[in-house]
Amino acid sequence: MEMIVGLSIAGFVALVIIGVLIRVAHKRLVKRAIASRFPEYVKVNVPDDEGKNAYYRVEITDLERMLSRILGDRMLDFSIINKREISGQGQFGIVYRAEMKGRDVAVKTIKTSEGCTEDQLSEFLQEGLLMKDFDHPNVLNLIGVALHDDIPHFVVPYMANKDLKEYVRDPEKRITVRHLMGLCLQVAHGMAYLADQKFVHRDLAARNCMVSADIVVKIADFGLSRDIYSETYYRITDHSKPLPVRWMAIESLVDGKFSSMSDVWSFGILSWEVMTRGGFPYADIDSYMLKALIISGHRPDKPEYCPQQLYIVMWDCWHLDPYERPTFPEIAADISNILGLNEDLRSSFSTFSGSSFDTLYESNVRGHSELHIDDNYLSPKNQGDLKQKHQNIPRINLKNKKDEPPLQSPLTRFHRDSAGQPRYSTFGTNSTFGRNARNYNAMSGDVRDLNPYYRTEFQTFR
Numbered sequence: 001m002e003m004i005v006g007l008s009i010a011g012f013v014a015l016v017i018i019g020v021l022i023r024v025a026h027k028r029l030v031k032r033a034i035a036s037r038f039p040e041y042v043k044v045n046v047p048d049d050e051g052k053n054a055y056y057r058v059e060i061t062d063l064e065r066m067l068s069r070i071l072g073d074r075m076l077d078f079s080i081i082n083k084r085e086i087s088g089q090g091q092f093g094i095v096y097r098a099e100m101k102g103r104d105v106a107v108k109t110i111k112t113s114e115g116c117t118e119d120q121l122s123e124f125l126q127e128g129l130l131m132k133d134f135d136h137p138n139v140l141n142l143i144g145v146a147l148h149d150d151i152p153h154f155v156v157p158y159m160a161n162k163d164l165k166e167y168v169r170d171p172e173k174r175i176t177v178r179h180l181m182g183l184c185l186q187v188a189h190g191m192a193y194l195a196d197q198k199f200v201h202r203d204l205a206a207r208n209c210m211v212s213a214d215i216v217v218k219i220a221d222f223g224l225s226r227d228i229y230s231e232t233y234y235r236i237t238d239h240s241k242p243l244p245v246r247w248m249a250i251e252s253l254v255d256g257k258f259s260s261m262s263d264v265w266s267f268g269i270l271s272w273e274v275m276t277r278g279g280f281p282y283a284d285i286d287s288y289m290l291k292a293l294i295i296s297g298h299r300p301d302k303p304e305y306c307p308q309q310l311y312i313v314m315w316d317c318w319h320l321d322p323y324e325r326p327t328f329p330e331i332a333a334d335i336s337n338i339l340g341l342n343e344d345l346r347s348s349f350s351t352f353s354g355s356s357f358d359t360l361y362e363s364n365v366r367g368h369s370e371l372h373i374d375d376n377y378l379s380p381k382n383q384g385d386l387k388q389k390h391q392n393i394p395r396i397n398l399k400n401k402k403d404e405p406p407l408q409s410p411l412t413r414f415h416r417d418s419a420g421q422p423r424y425s426t427f428g429t430n431s432t433f434g435r436n437a438r439n440y441n442a443m444s445g446d447v448r449d450l451n452p453y454y455r456t457e458f459q460t461f462r
Contacts, residue, residue: 039118044070045126060150067145067152071132074144076100076155081107081146087162092116093124097158104158105143109151127221128154133197138190140210140220159218161211164270168206169278177275177305178339184271184310185335186217191267192328194219195260202258204266205247206273245290246281251322253291261322267331268317271310275303309338 044056044066058066068075081100088095089111096107110116110124131142131154143155161167164183168175187209194201201208201221210218249265251257269281281300282290299318302311313334319325326334 039116039121041118042125043118043122044129063150063152064147067147070129071145074132074142076144076146078146078148078153081105081153081155083107092120098155100143100155104160105155106158107153107155109148109153112149112151125152128152130199130221131156136190136193137216138186138218139193140218156220157212157218159210160213161215163207164209164211164217165206165273165278167211168274175277177307180274180277181307181310181335181339183211183215183217183274185332185339187219187267187270188328188332188335190217190219191260191263192332195263195328200258200260201263201266202252203244203247204263204270205244206270206278209270245287249322250294250320253294259322260328261325264317264322264325264328264331267328268314269300271314271317272300272303272306275306275310279303307338310335313338 040060041057042060042063044058044063045054056066064075081098083096083098085097086094087097087106092110094109094111096109098105098107108128110121116124128142128145131140134141140156140159143157146153146155164187167173168180168183187204190209191201191204201219203221204219208220210220212218244266245253247266247269249258249262252262252265272281273279282293282298285293299315302308306314313326313331316326317331
């Protein structure tokens with residue numbers, strides 16, 4: 001009897017050991033299969049002891065040590081992250097809704113089933129690491145990074161209302177014109193912060209701004225958007241990087257130059273998206289034709305419910321000369337003036353939620369603004385056709401008809417002489433405004449790029 005019991009126990013232990021060995025072997029096979037779809041090295045851009053950028057090419061197996069040095073206590077243990085559901089995905093990237101220590105978070109990573117190239121993994125890693133320095137209510141910040149099978153998982157706050165494009169297009173959302181303008185103002189505040197930090201975004205659009213549960217807009221730079229919103233991106237050549245041409249400034253399209261002033265152009269398009277509740281810029285124009293049409297002067301038409309003063313701000317953002325465009329602090333001031341916000345409210349507006357905006361407006365704004373803003377709730381349905389027809393896109397002409405006054409704004413860019421010819425105002429490149437604009441130039445060496453091109457030579461990480 002004792003022998004039978006002993007054999008039974010031995011058999012059970014043997015089965016357990018075999019099961020453990022099979023599980024370990026399976027994990028190794030899975031890990032090996034995943035590793036075969038991912039590069040052995042990744043490029044990392046980190047500041048050195050002197051604060052200058054240092055570029056490293058790191059073995060993927062050594063990535064945890066590198067990230068621990070960069071992130072410190074924001075290097076997370078993957079076991080504390082409890083994935084719940086997929087909230088967005090594309091061909092290569094995926095975003096999960098998850099829980100971490102009782103807090104709702106979003107986790108962004110690369111699909112293990114697809115794999116990626118060294119450059120794709122390097123860009124993904126760089127985009128995530130850039131968020132670690134952000135500290136502004138209207139810019140998405142990084143909670144931490146966890147590694148699983150040597151693949152980075154970036155943890156950020158969960159945005160219950162998803163991206164700004166999806167938020168404004170939702171017909172169930174009760175949104176007024178001043179709510180839409182408030183969303184634009186939050187983006188302007190966030191971009192003013194990024195410009196002050198000498199960050200160039202390159203891809204500012206409604207799809208790249210997230211909206212929290214209490215309607216606080218946070219600028220993000222999810223490279224995943226190039227994957228999910230593939231119809232909004234276009235390759236200039238067959239082998240080039242996909243570019244958001246419908247949001248790009250003229251100098252970016254023609255010369256490949258990016259700066260905070262090209263971000264200003266993109267902000268104008270974003271504002272148009274918001275005020276149309278999710279319209280698609282130049283919807284009936286093929287991407288192949290778009291560059292020539294923009295060069296010739298075509299711009300999006302004024303949205304039906306957009307106040308004329310705000311459309312003038314958009315128009316200023318689309319000035320051909322980057323140095324004649326307003327800076328983001330000036331844009332924020334202009335929109336605040338249109339809304340009638342006083343000085344005390346302007347500095348804290350970025351944290352006002354949409355749900356509290358009506359109370360704020362009634363108690364502090366109404367009656368103090370010279371602008372009449374339609375108080376009726378708008379929906380995408382009563383906005384009319386969101387896809388502009390080609391023939392309805394106005395051609396910007398500097399010459400006004402004799403019976404029309406010149407277009408004016410708080411920062412008027414040009415006047416007309418007696419013959420009707422454009423005569424540029426004092427806001428030239430030698431003015432204070434021009435000097436400020438030059439400070440935003442991305443060509444200066446100390447500007448940090450949210451979408452950096454990787455260098456060909458890298459240091460060895462030790």
